[in-house]
Amino acid sequence: MTPVKDGVHGYIELGSLAEALVDTPAMQRLRYVRQLSTVQLVYPSANHTRFEHSLGVYHLASRATDRLDVANDLAARLRAAALVHDVGHGPFGHQTEAAIERHLGRHHDEIGWLLAETELGGVLEEQGLDPDAVAESVDGRGPLGELVSGALDVDRMDYLVRDAHHTGVPYGTIDHDRLVYALRTVDGELAIADGDVATAESALIARTLMNATVYRHHVSRIAGAMLDRASETLLADGAVAPERFARLTDAELLAALEEYGPTADLAARIRDRDLYKRAVWIDREAVPDDLVGIDYDQTRAIEREIADSAGVDGAGVIVDSPSEPSSPESRARIVANGDLARLEERSSLVAGLDACAREIWRLGVYAPADDLAAVREATESVLGLAADVAP
Numbered sequence: 001m002t003p004v005k006d007g008v009h010g011y012i013e014l015g016s017l018a019e020a021l022v023d024t025p026a027m028q029r030l031r032y033v034r035q036l037s038t039v040q041l042v043y044p045s046a047n048h049t050r051f052e053h054s055l056g057v058y059h060l061a062s063r064a065t066d067r068l069d070v071a072n073d074l075a076a077r078l079r080a081a082a083l084v085h086d087v088g089h090g091p092f093g094h095q096t097e098a099a100i101e102r103h104l105g106r107h108h109d110e111i112g113w114l115l116a117e118t119e120l121g122g123v124l125e126e127q128g129l130d131p132d133a134v135a136e137s138v139d140g141r142g143p144l145g146e147l148v149s150g151a152l153d154v155d156r157m158d159y160l161v162r163d164a165h166h167t168g169v170p171y172g173t174i175d176h177d178r179l180v181y182a183l184r185t186v187d188g189e190l191a192i193a194d195g196d197v198a199t200a201e202s203a204l205i206a207r208t209l210m211n212a213t214v215y216r217h218h219v220s221r222i223a224g225a226m227l228d229r230a231s232e233t234l235l236a237d238g239a240v241a242p243e244r245f246a247r248l249t250d251a252e253l254l255a256a257l258e259e260y261g262p263t264a265d266l267a268a269r270i271r272d273r274d275l276y277k278r279a280v281w282i283d284r285e286a287v288p289d290d291l292v293g294i295d296y297d298q299t300r301a302i303e304r305e306i307a308d309s310a311g312v313d314g315a316g317v318i319v320d321s322p323s324e325p326s327s328p329e330s331r332a333r334i335v336a337n338g339d340l341a342r343l344e345e346r347s348s349l350v351a352g353l354d355a356c357a358r359e360i361w362r363l364g365v366y367a368p369a370d371d372l373a374a375v376r377e378a379t380e381s382v383l384g385l386a387a388d389v390a391p
Contacts, residue, residue: 001013001014001015002014002019004055006052006055006056006059007052007165008056008158008161008162008165009056009059009060012055012056012058012059013059013062014055014058015079016127017076017079017080017123017127017129018058018079018080018083020123020126020127021080021083021084021120021123021124022055022083024118024119024120024123025118025119026084026087026114026118026119026120027051027054027083027084027087027120028051029087029247029249030049030050030051030054030086030087030089031049031051032049032249032250032251032252033049033050033051033089033091033092033093033249033250034046034047034048034049034050034092034093034250035048035049035050035052035053035093035159035162035163035166036048036093036163036166036167036214036215036220037092037093037094037095037220037224037227037250038092038095038219038220038223038224038227038270039167039214039215039217039220041219041220041223041273041275042214042217042219042220043166043167043168043169043214045166045167045168046163046166046167047166048162048163048166050086050089050093052162053086053158053159053162054082054083054084054085054086055083056158056162057082057083057085057148057154057155057158058079058082058083059158060082060154060157060158060176060180061078061079061081061082061083061147061148061154062079062082063180064147064154064180064183065078065079065147067180067181067183068144068183068184068185070144073128074143074144076127076128076129077129077130077133077134077137077142078137078144078145078147078148080124080127080129080134080137081134081135081137081138081145081148082147082148082154082155084111084115084120084134084138085109085138085148085149085155086108087111087114087120088106088107088108088109088110088111088114088138089108090108090245090246090247090248091245091248091249091250091252091253092224092227092250092253094224095223095224095227095228096227096228096231096245096253098228098296099228099231099232099235099245100242100245100246102232102235102296103235103242103245104242104243104246109138109139109140109149110135110139111135111138111139112131112132112135115131115132115134115135116131137149140153143188144185144188144190146189146190147183147190150190150332151331151332151333151343152179152192152200152203152332154180156203156207157174157176157179157180157203158176160172160173160174160176160203160206160207160210161173161174161176163210163214163215164206164210167214169210169213169214171206171209171210171213171214172206172207172209172210172214173206174202174203174206175199175202178196178199179192179196179199179200179203182195182196182199182200184335186333186335186338186339186340187340189333189340190333191332191333191334191335191340192332192333192334192335192343193334193335194334194335194336194337197334197343197346197347200332200334200343200347201343201347201349201350204327204343204349204350204353205349205353207327208327208353208356208357208360211357211360212360216322216360218278218281218362218364219275221320221364222275222276222277222278222318222320222364222366223270223273223275225276225318225320225364225366226266226269226270226275226276226318226366227266227270229266229315229318230257230263230266230267230270231245231253231257233260233262233263234256234257234260234263237260237262239256239260239263240256254267254270254271257270258271266315275366276316276318276366276367276368276369277366277367277368277369277372278364278365278366278372279365279366279367279371279372279373279375279376279379280363280364280365280375280376280379280380280385281362281363281364282362282363282364282385283359283361283362284325284358284359284361284362286385286386287321287363287385291321291363291383292321292322292323292324292363293321293322293323293324294319294321299319299321302319302382302383303317303318303319304317305382306319306365306375306378306379306382306383307375307378309378309381309382310367310371310374310375310377310378311374312367312371312374312375316367316368316371316375317365317366317367317371317375318364318365318366318367319363319364319365320363320364320365320366321363321364322361322362322363324361325354325357325358325360325361326354326357327350327353327354327357331343331344334346365379
């Protein structure tokens with residue numbers, strides 16, 4: 001065992017499999033991909049990476065498989081999946097995920113191709129593991145795959161605590177030790193012990209508060225939307241091949257955007273934190289259902305229409321309409337009198353948190369500071385909305 005000192009969990013012990021996986025280029029690349037991407041523009045200390053997060057997820061998966069007395073072969077598979085679960089992420093993590101999906105048609109959890117094409121697959125095979133089975137676990141499938149990707153998985157347990165630690169906010173400090181201790185298996189399904197409903201509820205509360213204050217902070221959303229538009233231009237123009245784009249680090253992507261003329265301005269704005277501002281910021285109740293979570297092509301069409309109406313450059317309007325808010329943690333299973341029940345069936349708190357998630361939802365329209373008034377007026381005209389704007 002090789003001990004690694006971690007700022008959240010203390011010492012993490014890496015077995016021979018983990019040591020071999022960590023030393024691959026695919027894993028080392030994660031040292032240069034920030035866990036919270038553009039959130040760092042809001043919380044300057046949020047510079048932690050997907051590499052250290054991956055070690056944390058591996059640590060919790062190791063503890064969980066020991067706690068559940070999982071058979072050795074399956075335990076090794078789940079631990080390996082926990083360690084490599086983020087290798088499929090592109091630069092800036094979730095902020096470029098949509099652009100990568102549009103051009104490559106795959107989600108970051110779909111890593112079978114990566115295991116086959118890099119040293120990772122060879123390492124897994126040398127250690128007696130099937131790369132396809134590990135990829136299945138990363139995607140939450142197969143025996144106890146939900147431990148790696150599920151309603152209350154070890155990924156979520158680590159990032160809530162780690163993100164709270166590095167941003168300095170207290171909201172994500174869940175009792176992950178108790179959550180691991182409370183895990184049970186019933187007929188091969190992962191669940192939380194009946195007496196630990198409050199522990200599971202704490203994860204929902206933490207996720208809701210972290211969404212409001214960290215993950216969906218308007219500055220991070222604006223920077224992320226600008227990064228998405230710049231990334232799309234880079235890919236659509238063929239300036240960077242999609243396969244190469246998906247394997248860049250944060251710094252490499254920003255450099256590529258700065259070097260390409262049509263994206264240089266957006267790259268400089270992101271680098272210098274000279275971001276677009278909110279022309280419109282509208283809550284869920286004021287937005288028709290057909291404008292919630294609209295697809296990319298429809299979004300771009302609306303942006304062009306608003307820009308034409310406002311008489312501004314088409315690249316100077318960004319519409320940001322998230323998907324319908326949800327709480328995946330509410331689907332976690334609880335052991336109730338020996339049977340399985342969903343957390344939402346056992347907790348009156350869950351319904352309130354779902355309502356809270358809806359309350360913090362906003363449709364945003366962003367533009368350079370000089371164009372805000374014109375873009376706001378055009379948005380009201382094009383979308384037929386009485387647009388509020390936050391101070």
